[in-house]
Amino acid sequence: MGRFLFLSIPAGLFFLFIMVLAAPSRLEAQESPYMVTYDHYLEEPGNLEVEYFSTLGTQRGGHDFHAGWLELEYGATAWWTTELYLDGQTTFHDSTVFTGFRWENRFRLLQCEHFINPVLYIEYEQISEADKIVKEVEGHDVEGDHAVPNAIARQGHNHELELKLLLSKNFKGWNVAVNPLATKPLLPSGPWEFGYAVGASRPLALKASAQKCNFCRENFSAGVEMYGDLGDTVSPGLHETSHYLAPVAAWNLPSGWTFRVSPGFGLNDNSHRLLMRWGVSREFTGFGDTLGKLFRGRP
Amino acid sequence: MKAAFLPVGALLLAAVVALAQNDTARARSADSHFDYAELAKAPEKARSRHNPLAGDDTAVAGGKKLFEQHCAECHGAAGEGGKKAPSLIVPEVQQASPGTLFWVLTNGVVRRGMPVWSKLPEAQRWELVTYLQTLKIESPATVTGAK
Numbered sequence: 001m002g003r004f005l006f007l008s009i010p011a012g013l014f015f016l017f018i019m020v021l022a023a024p025s026r027l028e029a030q031e032s033p034y035m036v037t038y039d040h041y042l043e044e045p046g047n048l049e050v051e052y053f054s055t056l057g058t059q060r061g062g063h064d065f066h067a068g069w070l071e072l073e074y075g076a077t078a079w080w081t082t083e084l085y086l087d088g089q090t091t092f093h094d095s096t097v098f099t100g101f102r103w104e105n106r107f108r109l110l111q112c113e114h115f116i117n118p119v120l121y122i123e124y125e126q127i128s129e130a131d132k133i134v135k136e137v138e139g140h141d142v143e144g145d146h147a148v149p150n151a152i153a154r155q156g157h158n159h160e161l162e163l164k165l166l167l168s169k170n171f172k173g174w175n176v177a178v179n180p181l182a183t184k185p186l187l188p189s190g191p192w193e194f195g196y197a198v199g200a201s202r203p204l205a206l207k208a209s210a211q212k213c214n215f216c217r218e219n220f221s222a223g224v225e226m227y228g229d230l231g232d233t234v235s236p237g238l239h240e241t242s243h244y245l246a247p248v249a250a251w252n253l254p255s256g257w258t259f260r261v262s263p264g265f266g267l268n269d270n271s272h273r274l275l276m277r278w279g280v281s282r283e284f285t286g287f288g289d290t291l292g293k294l295f296r297g298r299p
Numbered sequence: 300m301k302a303a304f305l306p307v308g309a310l311l312l313a314a315v316v317a318l319a320q321n322d323t324a325r326a327r328s329a330d331s332h333f334d335y336a337e338l339a340k341a342p343e344k345a346r347s348r349h350n351p352l353a354g355d356d357t358a359v360a361g362g363k364k365l366f367e368q369h370c371a372e373c374h375g376a377a378g379e380g381g382k383k384a385p386s387l388i389v390p391e392v393q394q395a396s397p398g399t400l401f402w403v404l405t406n407g408v409v410r411r412g413m414p415v416w417s418k419l420p421e422a423q424r425w426e427l428v429t430y431l432q433t434l435k436i437e438s439p440a441t442v443t444g445a446k
Contacts, residue, residue, distance in 0.1 A: 030369070030418055041418045046383075078409040112406040113417050173420045206420035210360030218423075254368070285372050 031258040032175060033250035035277050036135055037199030037225045039177045040117040040168035042106055043075030046288030051281035053260075055133055058274045062147030065091040067099075067132040074287065079108040085125075089132045095150045100127030100157075106166065121164035121179075129156035134275055136162065138183045139193030139232045140240045142270040159187040173206045175199075175223075191233040199225035201248060212254045222249045228267070242271035257282050335391035337411075341402040348398030352425045362430025365423055369416070378434050383412065388437040400428045 032039050035053070043049055051071040058064050067089035076082050085102035102125040109118045130153035132146050161184045168177040179197040184190075201223025209216045228243030230236070246264035253259075257280065264275035352358035367376070373384035380386030387393075392400070404424050407415035416424060 032418075039418070042414065044414050045412050075414075078407060078412050078414045108409060111409045113415055170417055175418075203420060207358075207422040208361035208365050208426055210357050210364065212364060218420075 031250055031252060031260075031281065033201050033221045033223055033248040033260055033262075034177070034199050034225055035246065035248060035260060035262045035264075035279065036227045037177050037197040038106070038119070038121065038164070038166045038168070038179055039175050039199075040108070040119045040166055042079070042081040042108055042119070043073050043283075044285075045075045045078050047075045047283055047285050048287035049073040049281055049283045051279060053133075053135075053277065053279035055135075056274075056276040057132060057134065057146070057272045059091075059146055059272065060143060063092045063094055065089055065132050065146065067134070069133050069135070071281075076288075079111075081106045087127060087131050087133050089130065089150075091132075091150055097128070097130050097150050097154050099131035099133075099154070100125065102127070116167050116169050119166040119168070121162075121166055121181075123162040123164075125158070125160050125162060127158055127160075128154045129158065130154040134272070136181065136183070136195065137227055137229045137242060137244070138162075138181060138195035139191075139229055140235065141195075141229050142240060142242050143266070143272050144270075146272075157187075158185060160185050174202045193232040194230040194236070195228065196230060197225060197227035199223060199248070201225075214253055219252045219254070220249070221252075222247070224248060225262075228271075240270060241268075243267040244271055244275060246275070246277070335385065335389070337403055337408045338391060338395050338399050341399040345402040346396050346398045348396075348401060350397035350401070350425055350428055352422070352429045353397065355429065358426045358429040359433055361423070362426035362428070365419070365427050366430055369419070370427070373413075378431070379437065386437065387431060388434050390436055393432065393434065393436045397425075397428050397432065400431055401425065404428065 032041070049071070051073065053069050053071070055067045056064070057067065067087070069085050069087045071083055071085050073081060073083040083102075083104040083106075085104065087099045087101065088097060089099055090096040102123055104121065104123040107120045107122075109120055129145075129148070130150050134141075162181060163183075164179050164181040166177065166179050168175060177197075177199045181195045181197070183193045183195070185193070201221055203218055203221040205217035208218050213219070224245065224247050226243065226245050229241040231238065231241060243266070244264040245267055246262045248260065248262040251259045260277075260279040260281075262277045264272075264277060266272050266274070366374075366378070370378075373381060374387050375381050378387035401424055404419075404427060405415065405417045407413045409415065416427075419427070
């Protein structure tokens with residue numbers, strides 16, 4: 001488990017390549033550009049989205065790192081999406097380690113669209129303290145936490161329950177999303193920790209062009225997101241917290257691929273100066289039907 | 300310890316998939332015919348909305364492209380319907396007002412498996428409505444899945 005190459009960039013890309021070759025069908029993705037923030041849209045029922053994300057982080061008082069995670073996102077129903085994350089990281093001049101898994105579920109709370117659309121997010125995670133994907137910033141997470149050598153950090157394990165309320169609205173082509181979050185460390189037990197993520201994004205064109213095209217403006221979307229931690233129940237407030245501001249951009253290709261990029265900039269001395277993120281994803285239709293046939297034994 | 304949790308997580312995910320599929324299968328067998336009652340639920344204000352792209356040929360072409368990308372998987376390449384979703388070339392749909400179709404697209408029919416499509420910008424949803432209304436009603440004898 002020490003060197004879990006499955007999560008390295010080449011392995012992740014190779015895995016996606018194999019998935020493409022094996023794909024029975026495709027669907028053009030219409031994904032938001034956010035890396036951290038969630039809007040209220042769930043995966044279409046029966047579809048599987050395979051995503052690989054990468055974060056290159058600068059580190060003061062330690063070595064820079066590359067953290068990657070693989071996401072398998074499945075639309076169980078039109079109101080329920082479930083997702084498995086596998087996390088890992090390479091700290092330069094140190095080592096590559098697998099850092100754990102997360103199991104996320106998102107539940108749409110209201111049937112129809114409303115002024116604000118709430119989605120409940122529940123996640124169980126079992127990750128080591130060497131985890132550096134910095135996708136969820138909560139409590140008093142600061143840059144110094146990531147300066148610990150992997151050999152020491154990976155000995156600490158956290159079992160956590162994370163709850164988010166995903167609030168999102170679309171208005172005149174813009175999406176605005178606000179995600180307050182609360183995390184409860186289960187083992188070892190600890191106080192509730194809080195954080196936030198907010199984002200706004202918009203496609204570059206609102207009307208679809210008549211032809212299929214890779215570089216049509218409607219295939220691109222851009223925006224900005226901000227995220228950070230808000231302390232915990234023992235020590236609430238903004239002291240010893242980190243915050244990031246990150247422009248985001250996505251390119252949805254007609255072939256079904258989506259590429260995202262987001263340079264995140266730390267807003268205070270407790271934050272990494274730069275978190276350079278990119279991601280690639282592809283959606284597969286009919287995955288649920290295929291698996292269902294396997295379980296039901298139908299041809 | 301960590302190694303033990305990985306397969307557990309994978310198994311849980313697989314179980315969820317299986318359960319969801321069984322749930323869908325039950326729903327299908329209990330309701331072998333799709334119905335179009337959702338169209339009648341559109342509020343009067345939504346129903347009376349005018350299609351700003353009506354008669355726009357480029358909107359029809361754009362709507363066709365969007366239909367192929369987002370709708371054909373469930374509703375069929377020609378809107379004839381399938382196992383997952385009803386036909387769109389029946390009188391109930393073709394005679395519905397543009398505002399009604401726009402409302403159903405925007406809100407989805409979540410409990411029956413149709414996602415909300417408000418993630419498409421409003422102009423694209425109107426393009427889809429414009430394209431849908433160019434489809435021809437199929438003769439009743441060959442309509443599949445219609446109530």
